Each structure stands twice: as structure tokens, then as C-alpha cells.
Amino acid sequence: MGRVVVDVMPKPEILDPQGKAVAAALPRLGFEGFTSVRQGKRFELEVDGEVTEEVLETVRQAAATLLSNPVIEDVVRVAADQGEG
Amino acid sequence: MAQTQTPTDDAASAVAGTRIGVVTFPGTLDDRDAARAVRLAGGTPVPLWHADADLHGVDAVVLPGGFSYGDYLRAGAISRFAPVMGEIVHAANGGLPVLGICNGFQILCEAHLLPGSMIKNDHRTFICTEQVLTVENVDTAWTRSYSRGQHITIPVKNQDGQFVADEHVLDELEGEGRVVFRYEGSNPNGSRRDIAGISNAAGNVVGLMPHPEHAVEPGFGPDGPRGPRTGTDGLGLFSSVLGVLVS
Numbered sequence: 001m002g003r004v005v006v007d008v009m010p011k012p013e014i015l016d017p018q019g020k021a022v023a024a025a026l027p028r029l030g031f032e033g034f035t036s037v038r039q040g041k042r043f044e045l046e047v048d049g050e051v052t053e054e055v056l057e058t059v060r061q062a063a064a065t066l067l068s069n070p071v072i073e074d075v076v077r078v079a080a081d082q083g084e085g
Numbered sequence: 086m087a088q089t090q091t092p093t094d095d096a097a098s099a100v101a102g103t104r105i106g107v108v109t110f111p112g113t114l115d116d117r118d119a120a121r122a123v124r125l126a127g128g129t130p131v132p133l134w135h136a137d138a139d140l141h142g143v144d145a146v147v148l149p150g151g152f153s154y155g156d157y158l159r160a161g162a163i164s165r166f167a168p169v170m171g172e173i174v175h176a177a178n179g180g181l182p183v184l185g186i187c188n189g190f191q192i193l194c195e196a197h198l199l200p201g202s203m204i205k206n207d208h209r210t211f212i213c214t215e216q217v218l219t220v221e222n223v224d225t226a227w228t229r230s231y232s233r234g235q236h237i238t239i240p241v242k243n244q245d246g247q248f249v250a251d252e253h254v255l256d257e258l259e260g261e262g263r264v265v266f267r268y269e270g271s272n273p274n275g276s277r278r279d280i281a282g283i284s285n286a287a288g289n290v291v292g293l294m295p296h297p298e299h300a301v302e303p304g305f306g307p308d309g310p311r312g313p314r315t316g317t318d319g320l321g322l323f324s325s326v327l328g329v330l331v332s
Binding site for chain 2: 010013014015017018020021066067069071072
């Protein structure tokens with residue numbers, strides 16, 4: 001079984017209200033020194049068999065079409081997951 | 086025996102014969118209110134189902150508010166790929182009047198019928214309030230019953246209601262007069278340039294975050310000049326499209 005990981009982040013110029021809320025909560029819990037937090041999404045897509053270049057290309061298309069909205073988000077990574085399967 | 090009909094009767098029956106589809110997705114909340122608004126404006130609402138790739142010959146379509154697919158992934162992101170949406174995109178590009186309210190607006194953006202997108206409100210909380218809007222474009226299929234610059238009060242209720250687009254797109258919307266509604270007085274969600282609703286270039290597709298279908302019937306709407314809950318300012322969107330369709 002293979003796995004492809006897709007990371008999606010809000011575009012830098014888009015305000016990230018959730019990241020701001022997390023940033024505000026950190027110092028309240030004593031986690032000091034963080035000047036900014038941005039919150040994104042991670043998708044894990046599993047396939048039977050190996051992650052081929054063809055699979056990765058299909059995932060890239062899915063990432064651009066469904067998993068992200070290019071108006072507000074960037075796909076920052078599409079990669080085969082090398083971790084334990 | 087010959088029956089005589091007054092012009093008013095003719096007009097009323099023409100409006101009543103106008104069929105406006107109201108789409109229900111899994112998680113849609115305001116489809117019944119939207120259908121009721123169509124009926125109160127004099128038209129005939131036609132329920133449309135997300136999984137049915139058929140518009141059943143309707144003359145216009147309303148995508149109502151709610152939380153289709155639980156807002157999973159992004160608000161409207163999964164609904165956009167529902168079978169009925171393929172038909173709606175095709176028909177909208179051919180001139181069919183389409184109105185997206187709240188979640189319906191989000192779906193229209195995800196479907197690229199309207200530019201921009203909605204993100205979480207800047208204050209991160211759900212908001213539900215009566216909101217004053219300025220009607221800035223009265224040439225769209227959905228706003229001809231209003232006068233330019235008119236202030237209307239309708240409810241706004243959303244969590245992901247902050248309209249965003251890049252500066253170039255915002256300038257284009259402003260330059261082409263496609264900002265249809267703007268928040269007046271206060272901006273409830275941080276939307277860029279106080280934008281509450283926009284249209285496509287042709288003016289047949291309009292999306293807005295506030296809810297006109299909740300301000301169509303005395304006794305159930307926002308507070309109005311005639312007293313508490315008397316506001317019916319939302320009815321104009323529905324009477325506008327009926328007027329366009331029978332003219």
C-alpha cells in the first residue's frame with residue numbers, strides 16, 4: 001500500500017483567523033516566542049500498490065481541483081509518504 | 086362564455102407560471118424558506134435535488150443557504166461537484182438567472198461562476214444579526230426591483246462569510262459595477278471592501294452572504310419601519326427575477 005501526502009496552506013496574503021487564534025492561545029499556556037502561526041491542511045491519499053509518477057500526477061490534479069481553492073490556498077507539497085505503510 | 090381578464094390578472098398568471106428551482110444538497114438548511122420566498126413573490130418554486138442532473142425546465146435557480154456537506158474541506162467545495170451543479174454551470178453560462186445565498190454564494194465561488202472566495206469571519210465566531218445593505222447595482226436579474234443606493238435590512242448569519250479576492254479582482258469587480266450589495270454601517274465578517282454580494286459580468290448570476298429569503302413576510306422578518314419583524318426588504322430579489330422572466 002502506498003500513500004501520498006498533500007499539504008495545503010492559506011495563501012500568505014490571506015488572513016488566517018484560525019492561525020491567529022492559535023497564536024493568541026500559545027503564550028496563555030506559557031509557550032513563548034512564537035511571532036506567528038498559520039494553520040493548513042494535510043491530506044493522506046492511499047493507493048493499492050506503489051506510488052508511481054502517474055499516481056502523483058493524478059494527485060497533483062486532484063490537489064489543484066478539489067483539495068485546494070487557488071483563490072485562497074496554495075498546495076505546498078505533494079509527495080509519496082516514505083513513512084511506515 | 087368569454088372571460089375577460091384584466092392586465093393585472095394576466096401578469097399575475099404569467100408570474101405564477103414562472104418556475105424557480107431551489108436546490109437541496111445534504112446539509113442545506115434554507116431551501117424551504119427560499120421556496121416560500123419564491124411563492125410569496127408570486128412564482129412557483131420547484132424543488133431540485135443535488136444528485137439529479139436535471140433542471141426540470143426551470144426558468145431560474147436559487148442555491149440556498151446552510152452547511153452543505155457540513156462545510157467539509159471548504160464551504161461549498163464538495164457541493165460544487167454535485168450532478169446538478171454541472172447543469173447549473175452550463176445553464177448559467179447560457180444566461181439562466183442563478184442566485185446563491187450564503188452557502189449558495191460559497192458554492193458559486195467554488196464553481197467559478199463568481200470570483201473570489203469566502204474564508205472564516207475575521208472575528209472567528211458565528212454571527213447572526215439584522216444587517217443594513219446598500220444596493221449598488223440594480224441592473225442584475227435579481228435586483229431590478231430596487232433603486233440604486235437603496236438601503237435594505239435583511240438577516241446575515243454565517244461563520245465563513247469573509248469575502249476575499251486579490252486586489253486585481255476587487256478592482257475589476259468595482260470597475261465593472263459588479264459589487265451588487267455592500268455592508269452599510271458595519272462590516273459583520275471582515276469582507277474585503279465591505280462587499281456583501283457580487284454578480285457575474287452578464288448580471289444573471291448573483292451571490293450574497295446575507296439572507297433575503299428570511300425577510301419576505303410580515304411577522305417573521307427583521308424589524309422594519311412599520312414595527313417589529315415587519316421588514317420584507319428581501320422580497321425584491323425574488324420579485325426582480327420574476328419581473329425579468331415575464332417581461
